[in-house]
Amino acid sequence: MVLPPDENLVPVRHHFKQSFKNQFLEYLQGKRKVFDIPYIMLGTEFEKRVWETLLTIPYGETRSYQWLANEVGLHRGARAVGQALKRNPLPIIIPCHRIIHEDGSLGGYSSGVDIKRRLLDLEYYYSL
Secondary structure (H helix, E strand, C coil), X not given: CCCCCCCCCCCCCCCHHHHHHHHHHHHHCCCCCCCCCCCCCCCCHHHHHHHHHHCCCCCXXXXXXXXXXXXXXXXXXXXXXHHHHHCCCCCCCCCHHHEECCXXXXXXXXXXXXXXHHHHHHHHHHHC
């Protein structure tokens, strides 16, 4: 259904795309540690709790799947946390790459383990 034009509406140019690009480039250059991009988390309540907790992990640091499960109140839920991470719609912005196994191995990543390693290396380098 197409609505008739409304003369009272004024077109507004939205700069979200350019802002996102600038912030992402700043992140890759080590100049940005936290993103300031508006978004709405769409997921289950559990997924949203997991994603919100990810935002508390400082740039350049990692935590374990079990730590994350404990933080969201699911003490035997490391696998469930992993599934929520897999459904993270905004990787990097909501930094699921900062979650690793307790033994130090990387675990999975939606964009591949090589990308996860590169992001962790980048953050470690710029946090020194």
